[in-house]
Amino acid sequence: MLTLFHYPLSQPSRLVRLAFGEYGEDIALVEEKPWARRPEFVAVNPANLLPLLLAEGEQAVAGAEVIIEYVDETRAPLARGEPLFPGGPLERAETRRLIQWFTAKMNAEVVHPLVRERIFKPQMTADEGGGSPDTRVMRTARANLLLHLRYTNWLAGSRNWLAGDNRSYADLAGAAAWSVLDYMGEVPWGEHAAAKEWYARMKSRPSFRPLLADRVRTLVPASHYTDLDF
Amino acid sequence: MLTLFHYPLSQPSRLVRLAFGEYGEDIALVEEKPWARRPEFVAVNPANLLPLLLAEGEQAVAGAEVIIEYVDETRAPLARGEPLFPGGPLERAETRRLIQWFTAKMNAEVVHPLVRERIFKPQMTADEGGGSPDTRVMRTARANLLLHLRYTNWLAGSRNWLAGDNRSYADLAGAAAWSVLDYMGEVPWGEHAAAKEWYARMKSRPSFRPLLADRVRTLVPASHYTDLDF
Numbered sequence: 001m002l003t004l005f006h007y008p009l010s011q012p013s014r015l016v017r018l019a020f021g022e023y024g025e026d027i028a029l030v031e032e033k034p035w036a037r038r039p040e041f042v043a044v045n046p047a048n049l050l051p052l053l054l055a056e057g058e059q060a061v062a063g064a065e066v067i068i069e070y071v072d073e074t075r076a077p078l079a080r081g082e083p084l085f086p087g088g089p090l091e092r093a094e095t096r097r098l099i100q101w102f103t104a105k106m107n108a109e110v111v112h113p114l115v116r117e118r119i120f121k122p123q124m125t126a127d128e129g130g131g132s133p134d135t136r137v138m139r140t141a142r143a144n145l146l147l148h149l150r151y152t153n154w155l156a157g158s159r160n161w162l163a164g165d166n167r168s169y170a171d172l173a174g175a176a177a178w179s180v181l182d183y184m185g186e187v188p189w190g191e192h193a194a195a196k197e198w199y200a201r202m203k204s205r206p207s208f209r210p211l212l213a214d215r216v217r218t219l220v221p222a223s224h225y226t227d228l229d230f
Numbered sequence: 231m232l233t234l235f236h237y238p239l240s241q242p243s244r245l246v247r248l249a250f251g252e253y254g255e256d257i258a259l260v261e262e263k264p265w266a267r268r269p270e271f272v273a274v275n276p277a278n279l280l281p282l283l284l285a286e287g288e289q290a291v292a293g294a295e296v297i298i299e300y301v302d303e304t305r306a307p308l309a310r311g312e313p314l315f316p317g318g319p320l321e322r323a324e325t326r327r328l329i330q331w332f333t334a335k336m337n338a339e340v341v342h343p344l345v346r347e348r349i350f351k352p353q354m355t356a357d358e359g360g361g362s363p364d365t366r367v368m369r370t371a372r373a374n375l376l377l378h379l380r381y382t383n384w385l386a387g388s389r390n391w392l393a394g395d396n397r398s399y400a401d402l403a404g405a406a407a408w409s410v411l412d413y414m415g416e417v418p419w420g421e422h423a424a425a426k427e428w429y430a431r432m433k434s435r436p437s438f439r440p441l442l443a444d445r446v447r448t449l450v451p452a453s454h455y456t457d458l459d460f
Contacts, residue, residue, distance in 0.1 A: 046381070047335055059320050065295070066326040073319040089303040090289050096296040104334065105277055151276070 003054040005032040005041070008214040009119055009183060011111045012064030012103050013051040014176035019068055019169065021207025022084060023075045035120050035128055064103050068169055086166035095163040098155075098170035102177045106148045111180050113141040118184060122218045145181065149192050152178070157194030175202040179211055185222030189230065196230075204228050233284040235262040235271070238444040239349055239413060241341045242294030242333050243281040244406035249298055249399065251437025252314060253305045265350050265358055294333050298399055316396035325393040328385075328400035332407045336378045341410050343371040348414060352448045375411065379422050382408070387424030405432040409441055415452030419460065426460075434458050 004020075004027050006013035020027050032041060034050050045052050049063040053070070061070050076083055085092045117133035124130030152174060155162045163170035178199055181187050189196040202208060212226045224230035234250075234257050236243035250257050262271060264280050275282050279293040283300070291300050306313055315322045347363035354360030382404060385392045393400035408429055411417050419426040432438060442456045454460035 047331060055320065055323075057320070061320070061323045062327060063330060066323050066330060069299075069326055070319050070323045073322065089300050090285060090287075090291070092303065093285075093291045093296050093300045096299055097292060100293060100296060101277060 001026060001028050002056070003028045003030060005030050005050065005052040005054075007032060007034050007050055009115055009180050009216055010034055010050050011107045011115075011176050011180050012049075014179060014211055015064045015099075015103060015169075015173050016051050016053065016067050016071070017210060018172040018176060018207050019071050019084070021210065022081075022172070022205075023071070023079055025075070033123075035116075035124050064173075065099060068099065072169070082166060084167070084169045084172070086168055087164065091164055095168040095170045098163050099173045102170070102173040106177050109144040110141050110148055111177055113137050114145075114184060114186060115180060117141075119216055119219055142186070145186060146188075148177075149187065149195060152198075153192040153195035156198035162198070171198075171202060172207075175199065175208070179203075179208075183214070183221045183225050184219065185225075200228065200230070203230075231256060231258050232286070233258045233260060235260050235280065235282040235284075237262060237264050237280055238446055239345055239410050240264055240280050241337045241345075241406050241410050242279075244409060244441055245294045245329075245333060245399075245403050246281050246283065246297050246301070247440060248402040248406060248437050249301050249314070251440065252311075252402070252435075253301070253309055255305070263353075265346075265354050294403075295329060298329065302399070312396060314397070314399045314402070316398055317394065321394055325398040325400045328393050329403045332400075332403040336407050339374040340371050340378055341407055343367050344375075344414060344416060345410060347371075349446055349449055372416070375416060376418075378407075379417065379425060382428075383422040383425035386428035392428070401428075401432060402437075405429065405438070409433075409438075413444070413451045413455050414449065415455075430458065430460070433460075 004013070004016060006017065006029055008031070017027070017029075032038070032050060032052075037048055041052070042048050044060045045062045047062065051064060051067065053061045053067050055061045055070065056074075061067050072085055076085070085095055117138050121130050121133060152162070159165070161167045161171050162174050178187060178195075182199075189199070203212070215221065234243070234246060236247065236259055238261070247257070247259075262268070262280060262282075267278055271282070272278050274290045275292045277292065281292075281294060281297065283291045283297050285291045285300065286304075291297050302315055306315070315325055347368050351360050351363060382392070389395070391397045391401050392404050408417060408425075412429075419429070433442070445451065
């Protein structure tokens with residue numbers, strides 16, 4: 001069994017967990033605090049990226065986008081079911097664009113700032129930068145959230161799945177992002193019906209179940225977080 | 231012929247130009263100012279990423295990492311010469327890790343801040359955020375530069391090529407980064423012999439020639455920029 005160093009509410013960690021889940025593969029999870037720079041962890045992972053996969057032969061593969069390509073190269077050829085990089089090179093480029101959109105851009109502009117202020121800071125020491133949340137940072141992240149929600153809603157409303165006709169890693173990347181915000185009760189689903197309907201489809205997949213069981217010490221999830229008919 | 235929207239001293243644009251160059255394929259270049267958010271450009275490219283490739287069928291593929299995968303999927307199967315994603319899945323993961331290291335991390339920490347302060351700002355209007363360079367930003371970027379130069383030097387000194395035994399897209403990504411800094415005369419090559427020797431090897435490749443001919447209006451290149459024995 002492979003080992004994944006992760007954090008429960010780390011968006012890129014969730015993307016990788018969903019991908020293994022889609023292939024029906026169990027992995028061992030080790031929780032790593034994203035704000036701690038453990039020397040042993042940084043030694044194998046100089047960018048201090050989460051998640052980090054100990055792949056075949058205990059070799060480290062770091063970073064969600066790199067791990068997704070690794071998982072696809074090693075799992076997809078033997079998998080039953082539809083490919084998660086569907087279509088030809090242009091369709092795969094669209095899938096990769098959206099993986100990057102959610103995992104780099106939306107995480108930096110929305111998810112990571114909110115998780116940092118609301119979940120990491122209460123657990124961090126003063127030396128690590130802990131303290132009360134910065135309301136200005138949260139206000140900016142929430143304004144960005146609405147832009148990303150509108151974009152997700154537009155994608156979900158104009159295509160079967162986010163990247164096109166077929167379900168793909170882009171849906172996993174998007175669901176990883178929105179699931180963290182949904183845990184924190186940050187998503188005004190009501191006014192975004194297409195995004196909500198798409199997220200409900202993703203949430204009801206078996207690969208999603210372990211994410212719905214996640215809990216962090218400092219914040220209980222929003223009441224509808226585990227509800228499949230929210 | 232495909233069209234690439236690029237900027238001469240944009241590091242990710244250079245990575246894509248090097249990749250097409252390695253396949254001996256000419257592409258049409260259209261210069262796009264990275265700080266301008268041209269509505270027509272943002273419409274096809276919501277993240278406003280450079281470079282943007284108009285691929286087969288005029289379909290837009292945006293962002294260097296996504297374009298590299300597209301180029302590899304469509305060009306490598308028919309190419310003569312060694313593959314630029316060499317080896318098996320773990321070797322390809324190491325190549326992808328370094329592409330991301332240079333293109334996301336080093337660009338954000340070093341190259342983009344220095345290019346922005348020294349090259350973009352003198353061309354930007356006050357409304358666009360132009361003005362004199364921020365010396366604090368430049369000082370931080372230069373301190374980060376030394377860390378990245380030490381890391382590149384370590385990689386070049388302990389492996390044949392940056393990602394391992396064979397030349398790969400990681401070398402193109404690294405060379406794209408260092409070439410922009412070298413244009414600006416920012417690299418203390420003298421104390422980093424392994425990095426220098428590796429960069430000299432990359433610089434003498436035919437794919438590099440168009441980059442050495444690049445000039446931007448507001449800054450002439452360092453005197454050794456085009457010198458293959460610098």
